[in-house]
Amino acid sequence: MSQTIEFYFDFSSPYGYLGAQRIQAVADQHQRSVDWHPILLGAIFKVSGQAPLTTFPLKGDYAIMDFQRSAREVELPYSHPKQFPIATVAAARTIWWAKEHEDSTINQKTGDLVQAFFKAYYVDGKNLSDASVVVETASKLGIDQSNLEAALQDDVVKTRLKTAVNDAIEKKVFGSPMMIVDGESFWGNDRIEQLDRWLTRGGW
Template identity: 35%
Template sequence: MSKICEYYFAPHSPFAYLGHARLTALAKQYGVQIVLKPFDLSKIFPISGGLPLAKRSPQRQAYRLQELQRWSAYLEQPLNLQPTYFPVHSDDAAKLIIATQLAHGTQAALDLTAAIMRGVWAEEKNIADTDTLIAMATALGYDGKTLLKSAETVSVEAEFVRFTDEAIAANVFGAPWYIVDGEGYWGQDRLDFVERAFAK
């Protein structure tokens, strides 16, 4: 039985974007199954002591931009520090990812996640816009309109709520968050430790 990595993320997270390609590559390298769990980060902050970006101190906001610039350069991964459509409501994008997973499987959902994250941070796309989401899914070869309708169903909403509840129960307080063998790792800068856990 292959090892499992629970992958908690918010589609609009820049650090999730920076780590997504590396996580999927590592999972493929070590034969690890990724279980995608897009969740509502806004529900996590009030109970974990975190603050939305706009409410953080100027020092923290400035350092966040430095870190994003450093990692973007280090990974040679394009990232716009001040994207046009950010902050952005990402619940619809998360639910579209869930609907894609249910209809087409994990790889399709991972590919769509990559496209959505890239859309925010490198392509100036508005992931709160339904037409944009439809176009992203369609570009990957899926029926974007049908998937969006599925994303609006009660069953998909229930999955989104369940993932958020599971994140709370697992003491998740940020995104991305990876759980391997019951141990949590916060942030794409912990992927070296995630790899060690994959290799055990």
Template identity: 35%
Template sequence: MSKTVEFYFDLGSPATYLAYTQLPKICERTGSQLTYIPILLGGVFKATGNASPATVPAKGRYMFQDLDRYARRYGVPLKFNPHFPINTLMLMRAVTGIQLRHPERFAAFIDCLFKALWVDGRSLDEPATVAAVLTENGFDPNEVLALTTDEQVKAALKDNTEKAVQRGVFGAPSMFIDNQLFFGQDRLDFVLEALS
């Protein structure tokens, strides 16, 4: 019986970006399913009293050096976003909305946003930049914006975030296999082990 990885993610986390580049390969290799669950990392931090490692200057400097090491190991591009940290509320509502209303476009949607943030270093805090990125990738910015104000979409993101905290999530990326939590892109070897 194939296992499932429940991947709790927020676009604003560079560690989550790295996990996102590796999890599909891991799941393909092990014949496992990958389920994407968008959450609001700011909401998780608020509920758990956690904070970004970047709020501690020495830890933040180390974190980005370490993430760069992992990007080289994985053979994927990673650029420190000069606009970090990014307020992802609207982005994660958009992600949730696309997942709910246009699941066939979900992969392409998160691909273009992860790339804009962690490869191209674009400022997705700015509505004009978000609109440009969406247009460049074949999405209608007005349609996506409408999703971010949809009450069902807003409630779904809030619900995902609350349920994540109830399950023990305190940051991103967080992955569950059979109700066992694995936190951080540097724990993917344990994810692979649990799936094998």
């Protein structure tokens, strides 16, 4: 049995941000590790027939309010970004590059990079769709700028993200965050408590 919690998310997803901040504590409590899976919701929405929450009449205003209220509920800072939603290709590529890097000093920074990218976008108001913001944020964690810049243009890294998106679709991931534990799927920041209870009970 896998001892990870697979955490699928798009950096442009507010509930992904809130969930990412909270999942590590749940994982720690159950002696699990978090396996970060950044994906691109835009590509997935094409398959699943969906669209960003804020593009729907009636639902859009509620969504923006609920992002903020949900953040307050879990006592996390949240400032709704001026550019929203955004393309998160550079940030997502960076995570896949770091996560599978042969250099363990880079590899071990994967989780910190996830949190730093989310913070740049949802707390510090930076436009994470801009690759230079991604590189600058990563460099503050000790990632070499020119190394990362090269990686972001590397076909192997580009293909890795595409494969990751296809793998997610294979696993019926349709939203963010989506968590898979021992084959069981949980969708949404608001399902983390259920996931926690599910692990506590050891299933049903």
